[in-house]
Amino acid sequence: MQELWVYDSEIWHQIEEVGAGSVVGMVKRGIIPKPESNFLKVRCSKCSNEQIIFERCSTVVKCTVCDETLAEPSGGRASVKGEVIQILS
Ligand SMILES: [Zn+2]
Numbered sequence: 051m052q053e054l055w056v057y058d059s060e061i062w063h064q065i066e067e068v069g070a071g072s073v074v075g076m077v078k079r080g081i082i083p084k085p086e087s088n089f090l091k092v093r094c095s096k097c098s099n100e101q102i103i104f105e106r107c108s109t110v111v112k113c114t115v116c117d118e119t120l121a122e123p124s125g126g127r128a129s130v131k132g133e134v135i136q137i138l139s
Contacts, residue, residue: 071102074138090128091136092120102138103128 074089076082087105094101099115107128111121121128 073104074102087127089138090121090130090134091138092130092132093135094118094120094132100135101132103130 073082077084085104089102090105091100091102093099094113094116096118097113097116099113101111101114101120103111103121105127107121107123109123110119111128112118113120113132118131120132121130123129
């Protein structure tokens with residue numbers, strides 16, 4: 051699984067395997083602390099798959115369906131290539 055998180059806390063490295071969607075749920079249930087950055091729901095421009103990504107990705111985030119690039123790291127905030135349809139905070 052690719053690394054999705056830029057976060058000092060070890061917790062992000064521990065949970066990166068479960069995916070951003072599960073992480074949002076864990077934040078809502080208070081299992082893990084809310085990060086300072088937002089999660090973004092992004093629609094893939096190629097296959098319309100909707101995927102939740104972290105605003106501060108450290109590596110390129112690809113669509114889980116068609117492998118299209120959804121976001122690239124860009125000096126802190128991700129440069130989103132798809133369409134941002136919702137900001138989850
Ligand atoms: Zn796609």
